Amino acid sequence: MSRVFNFSAGPAALPETVLRRAGEEMLDWHGVGCGVMEMSHRGKAFTRIVERAEADFRVLLKVPDNYKVLFLQGGATQQFSQIPMNLLDGGSADYLVTGSWSQKAFKDAERMARNIGGSVRLAGSTVADVVGRVVPHAEMSLDPAARYVHLCTNETIHGIEVQDESQLPLTAAPLVADMSSHILSRSIDVSRYGLIYAGAQKNIGPSGLVIVIVREDLIGRAWVGTPPVMDYKVMADNGSMLNTPPTYAIYIAGLVFEWLLDQGGVAAIERANIEKAKRLYAFIDASDFYANQVEAGSRSRMNVPFKLADEAMNDEFIAGADAAGLTQLKGHKSVGGMRASIYNAMPLGGVDALIAYMRDFASQRG
Numbered sequence: 411m412s413r414v415f416n417f418s419a420g421p422a423a424l425p426e427t428v429l430r431r432a433g434e435e436m437l438d439w440h441g442v443g444c445g446v447m448e449m450s451h452r453g454k455a456f457t458r459i460v461e462r463a464e465a466d467f468r469v470l471l472k473v474p475d476n477y478k479v480l481f482l483q484g485g486a487t488q489q490f491s492q493i494p495m496n497l498l499d500g501g502s503a504d505y506l507v508t509g510s511w512s513q514k515a516f517k518d519a520e521r522m523a524r525n526i527g528g529s530v531r532l533a534g535s536t537v538a539d540v541v542g543r544v545v546p547h548a549e550m551s552l553d554p555a556a557r558y559v560h561l562c563t564n565e566t567i568h569g570i571e572v573q574d575e576s577q578l579p580l581t582a583a584p585l586v587a588d589m590s591s592h593i594l595s596r597s598i599d600v601s602r603y604g605l606i607y608a609g610a611q612k613n614i615g616p617s618g619l620v621i622v623i624v625r626e627d628l629i630g631r632a633w634v635g636t637p638p639v640m641d642y643k644v645m646a647d648n649g650s651m652l653n654t655p656p657t658y659a660i661y662i663a664g665l666v667f668e669w670l671l672d673q674g675g676v677a678a679i680e681r682a683n684i685e686k687a688k689r690l691y692a693f694i695d696a697s698d699f700y701a702n703q704v705e706a707g708s709r710s711r712m713n714v715p716f717k718l719a720d721e722a723m724n725d726e727f728i729a730g731a732d733a734a735g736l737t738q739l740k741g742h743k744s745v746g747g748m749r750a751s752i753y754n755a756m757p758l759g760g761v762d763a764l765i766a767y768m769r770d771f772a773s774q775r776g
Contacts, residue, residue, distance in 0.1 A: 415760035418738035419566050419713060419751040420591070420611040428665045446661040451654050459657075460650075463664030470667060470676050471593075473600050473623060480622040480642065481650040481660050486511075486590045486609040489620060490518035492640050493560070493586055493605065494530070496632045498523060501557040504533035506545045506579065509565030510744060511588060513537055519560070526633040533559065533579075542570045542704035544577050556583040558604060564592035564710055566612070567742040569702070569749065571710035575602060584628060592712045593621075594670060595754055596680045604628050610659055612712070613754050615666055619659035670754070679754050686752050686761045687711040693765045699772035717747035720775075724748075727771055734767050736760075 416423040436445050442455050449456045464479050473479060484492070493515075494503065503523075505516040519530045533552050534545035542565075552559060559579050563572040571592060572578065578585060584604025593608040600606065600623060610619035622642065629643040638644045639653055673679055691709060694700045700716045702709070718727060724740075727748070731739050741747040752761055 412735070414735040414737045415756070415763055416737055417750045417752070417756070417760075417764070419742070419749060420609070421617050422612050422751060422753050423755040424615065424662070425666065425669045425755045428662065428669050431665055432662060447658045449657065451651055451657050456657060459661050459664055460655075463660055463667060466664065466667035466671060467621070470670055471598065471600055471623070476626050477600060478622075478624050478626060478629065478642070478646040480624065480645050481655055481663075482620050482622055482645065483618065483656055485611075485617065485620050486588055486607055487514070487518075488640075489588070489607045489622070490515045491522050492642075493558075493607075494519045494522040494528070494633075495526065495636045495640060496642050497558050497584075497586070497605070497628060498526065498528040498530075498633070499557055499631050500527045502529045502531060502553055502555065504531050504553055504556045504559045504579075504581075504583070506533055506550065506559070506561040507535040507537050508544055508562060508570050509537060509542070509568035510742075511565055511567070511590075512560070512562035515560060515562065515588060526635065528557075531556075540703065542568045543708040544570060544572055546577075547580060550579055552579055552581050552583070554582065556581070558584045558586045560586045560588075562588040562590075564589065564712055566591040566713050566751075567715075567745060567749075569704050569710040569713045569715040570708050571712070573707060573709070575599060578602065584625070591751075592710070594676060594679070595683050595712055597676050610663055612751075613666075615662035616659045618656040619663060621663075682758065683711045683752070683754065686756065686758055687714065689758075690714050690750065690752065690761055690765060693768065697768075697772060699775075700768060712753055713749060713751050715741055715745065715747055715749045717741075721746065723775060726775075730771060731764075731767060734763070736764055736767055739764075 439446050507513045523530045534550040536543050586605045590609040591612050594613045604625050606623040611617040632641045694702050699719045702716045739748050741749040
């Protein structure tokens with residue numbers, strides 16, 4: 411059976427070369443006589459794997475030396491509570507809400523603040539807008555004394571992305587960013603942020619792993635009731651191995667990092683992502699059969715939601731796409747329509763195949 415073009419928002423497609431290499435190493439990793447899933451996380455073999463993964467990740471994102479890189483469990487959703495546990499410190503935090511994930515982060519932080527002390531403010535929101543967009547500076551109400559300012563720089567469900575760092579909040583408070591859906595897809599200046607977190611299942615590897623990049627001066631002041639496994643300082647001091655980490659997910663992530671370096675790094679993959687998104691959005695915008703409801707300056711390169719002129723055709727569109735080997739195009743249930751997630755592992759040929767199918771479908775039913 412030939413592989414499909416998988417447009418899933420996550421868990422998402424992985425590079426085929428990574429999957430083939432993992433298959434080759436399944437029974438015996440580098441002559442040690444067992445696979446990575448069978449290794450002790452304390453052994454020399456896995457230590458080599460995790461150290462190489464962190465080193466390559468730091469190279470890809472140019473992570474400064476004064477930042478810790480943590481390989482944690484619980485996914486990005488656990489970070490919604492873990493961040494205030496570690497950073498709120500009895501003060502106040504600002505949240506910008508642009509879609510489902512930043513809204514969930516805000517709600518969880520509100521609940522956590524009620525339990526541990528401190529407060530959380532809604533500093534700006536566009537979630538109710540008909541046309542999706544990031545929060546512009548003029549609509550932000552930022553507290554200069556905030557412990558941190560939280561935002562989601564790419565909303566997976568709504569297809570809204572902070573396209574340029576000039577769109578980031580203008581504040582002296584540490585920025586905390588959920589980058590789950592676009593980490594490693596574009597160049598960023600890590601030093602602009604106090605903390606970055608990202609679930610692995612979009613551009614990094616399998617689900618079960620979340621990577622946290624945190625500035626060293628922000629750790630060590632967790633709420634007294636924080637479980638050790640959720641305390642950034644404790645995990646940093648133990649090399650992310652206070653408990654057994656998600657070893658196989660870290661291994662696959664490491665292979666993806668090597669693959670990215672082989673492609674030419676983040677700058678090279680960003681050029682490819684720009685071309686993929688440009689082609690798909692250009693086709694949608696030129697069509698009277700499909701529509702994207704995100705303003706141009708806030709459109710995601712990774713997640714492209716679109717709707718058909720007649721939503722009664724949705725099921726037929728999905729069935730035809732599946733038959734053509736174009737899978738996982740159904741939009742999230744909260745917004746409906748379609749969504750094409752075109753992460754790093756999606757080749758340009760996959761986007762071209764989708765456009766060809768969309769053109770044929772529209773011409774036959776338009």
